[in-house]
Amino acid sequence: MESLKQKIKSINKRLTYYEKIPTVIYPENTDAVKAVAIQIAELIKEKANNGEHAVLGLATGSTPVGVYEELVQMHQEEGLSFKNVITFNLDEYFPMDPNSLQSYVRFMNEHLFDHVDIPKEQVHIPDGSLTEEEIFDYCTEYEKKIDEAGGIDIQLLGIGRTGHIGFNEPGSRPDSETRLITLDKVTRKDAASDFFGEEYVPRRAITMGVGTILKARQIILMAWGEGKANIIRETVEGEIKESIPATYLQNHDNTVIVLDDAASEKLMRINTPWLLSNCDWDDKLIRKAVVWLCQKLGKPILKLTDENYNENGMADLITTQGPAYNINIRIFNELQHTITGWPGGKPNADDSKRPERKSPFPKRAIIFSPHPDDDVISMGGTLIRLADHGHEVHIAYQTSGNIAVFDDDVVRFADFVIDYSEAFGMKERAAEHLFRKVNEFLKNKQPGQVDSPEVKTIKGLIRRGEAKAGGRYCGVPDENMHFMEMPFYETGRVKKNPISDEDVRITVELLREIKPHQIYAAGDLSDPHGTHRVCLTAIFKALEVVKEDDWAKDCWVWLYRGAWQEWDVNEIEMAVPLSPEELKRKRRAIFKHQSQKDRPLFPGSDAREFWQRSEDRNRGTAKTYDALGLAEYEAIEGFVRYHF
Numbered sequence: 001m002e003s004l005k006q007k008i009k010s011i012n013k014r015l016t017y018y019e020k021i022p023t024v025i026y027p028e029n030t031d032a033v034k035a036v037a038i039q040i041a042e043l044i045k046e047k048a049n050n051g052e053h054a055v056l057g058l059a060t061g062s063t064p065v066g067v068y069e070e071l072v073q074m075h076q077e078e079g080l081s082f083k084n085v086i087t088f089n090l091d092e093y094f095p096m097d098p099n100s101l102q103s104y105v106r107f108m109n110e111h112l113f114d115h116v117d118i119p120k121e122q123v124h125i126p127d128g129s130l131t132e133e134e135i136f137d138y139c140t141e142y143e144k145k146i147d148e149a150g151g152i153d154i155q156l157l158g159i160g161r162t163g164h165i166g167f168n169e170p171g172s173r174p175d176s177e178t179r180l181i182t183l184d185k186v187t188r189k190d191a192a193s194d195f196f197g198e199e200y201v202p203r204r205a206i207t208m209g210v211g212t213i214l215k216a217r218q219i220i221l222m223a224w225g226e227g228k229a230n231i232i233r234e235t236v237e238g239e240i241k242e243s244i245p246a247t248y249l250q251n252h253d254n255t256v257i258v259l260d261d262a263a264s265e266k267l268m269r270i271n272t273p274w275l276l277s278n279c280d281w282d283d284k285l286i287r288k289a290v291v292w293l294c295q296k297l298g299k300p301i302l303k304l305t306d307e308n309y310n311e312n313g314m315a316d317l318i319t320t321q322g323p324a325y326n327i328n329i330r331i332f333n334e335l336q337h338t339i340t341g342w343p344g345g346k347p348n349a350d351d352s353k354r355p356e357r358k359s360p361f362p363k364r365a366i367i368f369s370p371h372p373d374d375d376v377i378s379m380g381g382t383l384i385r386l387a388d389h390g391h392e393v394h395i396a397y398q399t400s401g402n403i404a405v406f407d408d409d410v411v412r413f414a415d416f417v418i419d420y421s422e423a424f425g426m427k428e429r430a431a432e433h434l435f436r437k438v439n440e441f442l443k444n445k446q447p448g449q450v451d452s453p454e455v456k457t458i459k460g461l462i463r464r465g466e467a468k469a470g471g472r473y474c475g476v477p478d479e480n481m482h483f484m485e486m487p488f489y490e491t492g493r494v495k496k497n498p499i500s501d502e503d504v505r506i507t508v509e510l511l512r513e514i515k516p517h518q519i520y521a522a523g524d525l526s527d528p529h530g531t532h533r534v535c536l537t538a539i540f541k542a543l544e545v546v547k548e549d550d551w552a553k554d555c556w557v558w559l560y561r562g563a564w565q566e567w568d569v570n571e572i573e574m575a576v577p578l579s580p581e582e583l584k585r586k587r588r589a590i591f592k593h594q595s596q597k598d599r600p601l602f603p604g605s606d607a608r609e610f611w612q613r614s615e616d617r618n619r620g621t622a623k624t625y626d627a628l629g630l631a632e633y634e635a636i637e638g639f640v641r642y643h644f
Helices: 004-009 029-049 065-078 104-111 132-148 185-195 210-214 226-237 245-251 283-297 306-310 315-321 324-336 374-388 407-423 429-443 453-473 501-514 531-546 580-591 610-627
Strands: 023-026 054-058 085-089 091-094 154-157 179-182 204-207 218-223 255-260 364-369 392-397 481-483 518-522 556-560 574-578 635-642
Touching: 004 023, 004 029, 004 255, 023 029, 029 054, 029 065, 029 154, 029 218, 029 255, 065 104, 085 132, 091 104, 132 179, 132 204, 210 245, 218 226, 218 245, 226 245, 226 255, 283 306, 283 315, 283 324, 283 610, 306 315, 306 324, 315 324, 364 374, 364 501, 374 392, 374 453, 374 518, 374 556, 374 574, 374 580, 374 610, 374 635, 392 453, 407 429, 407 453, 429 453, 453 481, 453 580, 501 531, 518 531, 574 580, 574 610, 580 610, 610 635
Parallel strands: 023 255, 054 085, 054 154, 154 218, 218 255, 364 392, 364 518, 392 481, 518 556
Antiparallel strands: 091 204, 179 204, 556 635, 574 635
């Protein structure tokens, strides 16, 4: 694997002309975190050999977790010592007890410090348990300790949706130092899931200032996933402005941005490389460029002219593969052939131009749903169509989804059992005692406290019942609904365990039991808590295990996206159109998930309900197809094929 230093040296200056901060891109974040960890390890070793301390500025959140895992592994397997390391963390909520589940002290201990040999006195994390009167002097002393340590050698950063670094919200000055700040509403909304409700998120935090960060000798900002793509573009290619504090990094002479493919997709060299240089025009890039040109000019594909191509950076495409008419017809036909009302394949039909093969018919299809409602939210229309066409449809609910149920829903179910027993004079004393115990626990539960095993079980059963109702409504029999309850998820907290061999084994066993001709899986990696990413990884690892099985050689995998984001039209390989009535049926299937209706516990940054997001997304895809000059539909669900 190419190192971070090698990646920086190999940056193509022509393709990165508009990038104001050196930016390196790895195919997967797993590759990226290894490269960052290796660079940190090299610094630690170099400083140790010279009898010096390595001073690290550390970040929290999901972004740097992989780096810490790699460093812990290096310590345990390669003997990397942290005895010469001094650390300073970026921030902490205020007020915050260090032992709280949401405390960054606890986060750093769990992910790094408890697993390496760093001396406790060399660890510095802002203290959220101070009184407000103590904070000013504490922050002054924090700055002094950084200076006394010789300054920060490497500062790790993530980036928030507002462009904040640390907790330096929009409006932060470039010379700001460690201080108490008020959190932006967007930041608090994004943190709501960690605190089990926005109302429990602290309104303030202690953070290193922008000026403090900029004093570091090297800064590494990391970002993963499609959800960070827009703010990364603003940070790397936009102007410096107070409203996006991360843009101040443009003034630092040794900053590098490290991304995975998904987070880089809005950068000009990835999104529109033809505007920077002559391109190697493969099929995917041509299709992407033509769709982009149509959207920019507001013209359908078949109305594009040679001049349109020439005037928008695609003269070399016209020269080598033109005229425009030929390119237009080719891309129009490609997109037309993605559309099918037969997601399981149309029997007794010519399938040479269809996205799915006609045989066998009917097929066995398994739909993997990371949470108990992702199936109907993301591809409910296609699910209904598969069942209507007579295919053997299975749904695999990968996790229980139990943390996403409100406590008052549990109380409602507990009251039902108690009242039911009393109303019918039943002697179910054990059950009644259990539910009274549950009610007592919830009455005294603190914000963010992990649920008792009984409460977790009831929440899981609530979501299981909703999933069954949704599946039945779509035409899937009970025996074809599989509740996998993957172990990585069952922590009772937003923070999950890493994927395990057991998660993969469960997936392999289910695949070998069903022997599907089609697999549908969530390719939506913008899920803010990473559950979709882990679930997809488990499927990919399972496919590696079973790929030599006879059934697997004739199995196709289709990736859908969910409540967070949709495939771009140029990426879609199967587009399933939905009629107005089918869209209503999909909505009713989503409504079966009553615990997620009105106000889900973890809505993410989007205030709309899941059914609204889903319909707007599906209608938006249909409108895009229509604007490109293709058939007009009420809604479309899109899929991309994964080849294993």
